[in-house]
Amino acid sequence: MHTTRTLRYVPVLMVFLALGMISPHATAAEHTTNPNFIILFVDDWGWRDAACYGSDLYETPNIDKLAATGVRFTNGYSACTVCSPTRNALMTGMYPGRTNCTDFIAGHVRPKAKLRVPDWNMKLDHGHTTIAEALKKHGYATAHVGKWHLMPRGQKDMNDYLPTRHGFDINVGGNEWGLPGSYHYPYKRKNRYARAVTNLPPGGKPGDYLTDFLTDHALKFIASNKDKPFFLNFCYYNVHTPLQGRVDLVKRYEKKLANMPHSDRVQRHKLAVYAAMVHSVDESVGRIMKKLDELDIADNTVIILAGDNGGLDRNNRPTDNHPLRQGKGHVYEGGTRVPTIIRWPGKGATGAVSHTPVMTIDFYPTMLKIAGLTGVAAHNKNVDGASLIPVLRDPSAKLDRDLFWHYPHYHTGGATPHGAVRSGDYKLIEFYEDMRVELYNVKQDIGEKNDLAPKSPNLVQTLRDKLHAWRKKIDAQMPTKNPNYVRN
Numbered sequence: 369m370h371t372t373r374t375l376r377y378v379p380v381l382m383v384f385l386a387l388g389m390i391s392p393h394a395t396a397a398e399h400t401t402n403p404n405f406i407i408l409f410v411d412d413w414g415w416r417d418a419a420c421y422g423s424d425l426y427e428t429p430n431i432d433k434l435a436a437t438g439v440r441f442t443n444g445y446s447a448c449t450v451c452s453p454t455r456n457a458l459m460t461g462m463y464p465g466r467t468n469c470t471d472f473i474a475g476h477v478r479p480k481a482k483l484r485v486p487d488w489n490m491k492l493d494h495g496h497t498t499i500a501e502a503l504k505k506h507g508y509a510t511a512h513v514g515k516w517h518l519m520p521r522g523q524k525d526m527n528d529y530l531p532t533r534h535g536f537d538i539n540v541g542g543n544e545w546g547l548p549g550s551y552h553y554p555y556k557r558k559n560r561y562a563r564a565v566t567n568l569p570p571g572g573k574p575g576d577y578l579t580d581f582l583t584d585h586a587l588k589f590i591a592s593n594k595d596k597p598f599f600l601n602f603c604y605y606n607v608h609t610p611l612q613g614r615v616d617l618v619k620r621y622e623k624k625l626a627n628m629p630h631s632d633r634v635q636r637h638k639l640a641v642y643a644a645m646v647h648s649v650d651e652s653v654g655r656i657m658k659k660l661d662e663l664d665i666a667d668n669t670v671i672i673l674a675g676d677n678g679g680l681d682r683n684n685r686p687t688d689n690h691p692l693r694q695g696k697g698h699v700y701e702g703g704t705r706v707p708t709i710i711r712w713p714g715k716g717a718t719g720a721v722s723h724t725p726v727m728t729i730d731f732y733p734t735m736l737k738i739a740g741l742t743g744v745a746a747h748n749k750n751v752d753g754a755s756l757i758p759v760l761r762d763p764s765a766k767l768d769r770d771l772f773w774h775y776p777h778y779h780t781g782g783a784t785p786h787g788a789v790r791s792g793d794y795k796l797i798e799f800y801e802d803m804r805v806e807l808y809n810v811k812q813d814i815g816e817k818n819d820l821a822p823k824s825p826n827l828v829q830t831l832r833d834k835l836h837a838w839r840k841k842i843d844a845q846m847p848t849k850n851p852n853y854v855r856n
């Protein structure tokens with residue numbers, strides 16, 4: 369495919385070169401020809417849940433190595449505080465408020481709450497051109513491995529929304545569920561179908577761990593497509609509940625914790641089983657990087673590693689997002705700030721740290737731009753993300769835009785319907801039950817302890833206007849007054 373396409377354009381290119389209309393170096397500097405793409409998407413991965421992000425327990429030598437050879441973002445954000453909307457944003461490059469996939473599928477109902485949640489979209493629509501479809505159109509081999517969680521549950525047509533109906537040639541383990549029945553073979557709860565990891569290839573034996581099995585198949589896909597451009601979308605079930613680690617790794621961390629010196633120092637991360645789950649992701653990342661080296665394709669493979677929402681942090685369990693406030697399901701930084709690392713070999717910066725805010729929606733346009741591909745214009749006009757190429761080249765580069773969130777739902781963790789905007793160093797949160805706001809300078813006050821709203825009426829107004837204008841622009845659905853509201 370690569371050879372055919374290149375040859376087809378050679379005569380045209382030569383005419384332009386002869387006429388002096390383009391420099392032979394101009395296009396080469398802009399993009400890499402047919403690079404492979406690997407997205408490594410970790411479920412519920414807290415902002416501090418890697419050694420290079422400051423964990424005081426979890427060991428992540430391979431993720432740290434990826435960061436040392438790429439750009440590590442300190443202000444990387446998920447498009448939502450929960451799973452499905454962020455995954456939809458990953459596939460479309462659009463805000464969840466635009467696709468109306470605004471809660472985890474299938475969400476939950478609060479019939480007596482103050483606000484009535486709008487009807488929302490419990491799937492990834494076929495009207496969009498997913499990043500897999502866009503790349504496939506240009507000859508890429510595509511695979512989805514792991515959690516999908518972008519399809520309706522229990523409906524007759526649910527299989528019409530599998531990864532294989534959204535641009536992926538193969539699907540390994542993707543289905544309607546947001547978590548596995550078990551991480552241990554055979555990956556389901558005893559005597560129950562619920563949450564079984566369906567769509568897995570045959571194989572496996574007692575003692576096998578899900579992440580290792582998925583990685584085996586990711587490596588197979590990479591190896592069998594080493595001679596043509598490929599896109600691997602590897603969405604780990606880790607480190608989402610149920611809390612189950614590989615036995616040897618759990619023991620390893622139990623021992624490590626037992627041997628830690630007792631001191632006045634606060635131990636933030638202290639759950640061996642969770643540490644083991646993070647460690648399994650790291651091992652998988654290591655195996656993938658090793659395979660790319662072995663096949664001699666690492667230099668032509670872009671890797672994007674990120675989380676889908678903040679770490680689950682309920683009274684510091686199973687992880688602790690300190691110094692961020694709260695965790696998964698909440699609008700505060702603990703719910704949306706996630707590890708984000710991008711390695712663009714030979715073009716992007718290496719071993720660099722960027723403080724520029726970036727979001728899940730940016731990966732779609734970044735990948736297209738890196739590959740020098742146009743994608744589908746009808747879809748692209750509604751893509752909300754920005755190409756991160758300027759930041760990958762110069763990690764201090766700023767992007768001239770604001771970032772937004774919209775969650776017209778209640779969450780089991782206690783969050784009420786809300787929206788938010790990050791503009792420069794500031795973040796304004798609007799709570800839809802009474803439209804009150806909070807304002808934080810998240811650069812100076814990363815823990816969001818000091819609400820600046822009461823003393824900053826002008827800035828509040830400016831940011832509120834921006835948030836409202838954005839909601840209008842994307843036609844975000846707002847919750848309405850609930851006639852069945854019962855005050856607690």
Ligand SMILES: [Ca+2]
Nearest residue numbers: 411412451676
């Ligand atoms: Ca998640």
